[in-house]
Amino acid sequence: MSTESAEKLLDAATRLFVAHGIERVNSNQIAREAGVGVGTFYAHFKDKHELHQSLVLSALDALRVRVEKAVAAGPADPEQQVRRTVEAVIAFAEEQPDRFRIAFLGGGRFGYSTRGVERRLRELQEEGAVDRALHPGTAARAFASMQSGVLLWWLEDPSRGSRAEVFETLVRLHPALRRP
Amino acid sequence: MSTESAEKLLDAATRLFVAHGIERVNSNQIAREAGVGVGTFYAHFKDKHELHQSLVLSALDALRVRVEKAVAAGPADPEQQVRRTVEAVIAFAEEQPDRFRIAFLGGGRFGYSTRGVERRLRELQEEGAVDRALHPGTAARAFASMQSGVLLWWLEDPSRGSRAEVFETLVRLHPALRRP
Amino acid sequence: MSTESAEKLLDAATRLFVAHGIERVNSNQIAREAGVGVGTFYAHFKDKHELHQSLVLSALDALRVRVEKAVAAGPADPEQQVRRTVEAVIAFAEEQPDRFRIAFLGGGRFGYSTRGVERRLRELQEEGAVDRALHPGTAARAFASMQSGVLLWWLEDPSRGSRAEVFETLVRLHPALRRP
Amino acid sequence: MSTESAEKLLDAATRLFVAHGIERVNSNQIAREAGVGVGTFYAHFKDKHELHQSLVLSALDALRVRVEKAVAAGPADPEQQVRRTVEAVIAFAEEQPDRFRIAFLGGGRFGYSTRGVERRLRELQEEGAVDRALHPGTAARAFASMQSGVLLWWLEDPSRGSRAEVFETLVRLHPALRRP
DNA sequence: AATGAATGAGATTTCATTCAT
DNA sequence: TATGAATGAAATCTCATTCAT
Known part of the structure; x- marks a missing residue:
């Protein structure tokens, strides 16, 4: 199976990228950590950045799936939805x-989409449920940034706040x- | 105060870091862009990372000074302070x-301090002016992240929202x- | 006679060698172009150079056979022989x-034999039919070089001259x- | 002076290319033979092929210059011109x-121009001095091929013919x- | 015979750093 | 201070070859 080595490489890279930063890790190290030959690295990925990108996209995708499930899992009531989403x-x-770190370290260069939140905000504004002075695009982006920023900061040292406080x-x- | 060469190098590095990312720029390129010899680069900076760090720290410092002036420039009324701060x-x-990009791209690895905001939030909570359910440390970090995230996103394409909306x-x- | 896979490999290699040059083609590419596995390549040929050599030798041999038939097909009159040979x-x-390209690209490193022409020239000189100032070995080599050089050049762009002119x-x- | 190392590299490469063939020589070997560091190789040439090309072009150019001098050095009489050219x-x-080998090994992929000879042949045909049945373009290419082919063959083993015979x-x- | 993922030796290439000028 | 050619350690990447299936 082609997946065997690729999985090992992805796992090894995740560990190394998080531990030392993308730029301080090289393809030889990733291969060694994965327990495969260097050639195997290049048989599966064009280069380190392609591997990194696939890691980010896969993490963002996994996160998106969880959030979508959370949204679908309960009532449309905004507060409950927000609670389920943040919980997810x-x-x-x-x-x-x-x-999670891989997905958001580097400032989220790969674009976490905020379209869904933006649309929902617009609806809530039309219903009169949300402050019309908020610009939906900006507010959606603001929430995405705060959420990833806070969680990266919290993961760095979980004693910074209790889970419930965060x-x-x-x-x-x-x-x-x-x-409003 | 730096010499003329050092200034040229700092400017060149700022341009290149923003255009191509820190890791895709090397000391020879910076020297060429600055119009000085490579040797001159090393006469002024230990290496690329020291230069980068001094750029980030200087930008954060300049920003801090502006924010402090804004805070000091008007009444202690929280809303007016927030408005003056965000405006700055x-x-x-x-x-x-x-x-600005240099300071915050890379996820703010050099730690933008949120102590001031955290302390102020705590005071306002004690006065009963702010929701006690907010965790001050987390909330301060949340605001820092959203502000830098939103502004980087907005600078990328200012047509994403009007200045006033942002x-x-x-x-x-x-x-x-x-x-509360 | 070769198996089917060997044939496919020879054809694929011919195409690739001519299109990209021997040194820019590797065994994996040849196997892919042939539609067989890499392992199959090594089941049939020791390496790329053996395959190349067998391609060149086989082409030179096929050409030799045709020329010999042409020589034998008519009168010994020198002009007619030359005409039949060049025609072939x-x-x-x-x-x-x-x-043809495979055989002569690379400057004919595998030695197209000019012994026959050299011997014939010597005979014709002895008969007084050919200029005695020509050095038979050199003249034979000269003709071989001009013929392959001109035909490679002509195949590159047949509009360079009509078949009859060439x-x-x-x-x-x-x-x-x-x-004389 | 930038030329110092570049010269050494060009000389070393010439020696190695001729001795072992372009494809069996690598950039490390060239640098070592030249007595410079590997980095120096890449400071002067994009890669091995650029170096090779500059070697070929420079050799062809030097040869062209000599031939032009030879042509200009005496009477326009065709036979004398041919003699002076071949001599050069x-x-x-x-x-x-x-x-010389560098210039012509590899089948002269870099195009030795035959325009001059072609034009001269056309003139001589118009004057009635040369057989009109020769196609000038083809004949010019034929002579270029025979000359380089014969001389490469002769250099390989000068005992194949005396200088005068060749x-x-x-x-x-x-x-x-x-x-005619 | 056929396969193709895996391998690692070795080739290519980059770049921080030095140093003679 | 300033220069930039030179350097070589280290990173990137290729490919002939093997081998378990």
């Missing part, structure tokens, strides 16, 4: 901290809960 | 976009304005 | 251009027709 | 055999001396 993201960050703070700062 | 940061980002959104999402 | 070589180049020119420059 | 080429091949044979096979 925190759970992901806790369960797979390295994948959760509650993110929820309460969510633009969808900003009443 | 946006003005800096507009006037010196490359310096401003108003950041202000309204500031935790200090989150009533 | 041009026909071969037209019918199997890639085989034919007539080669015939007339043949040392055997150089009267 | 043989002298070059004798004096700088490695440069000279006289090339002269007599020159299309410009082919009477």
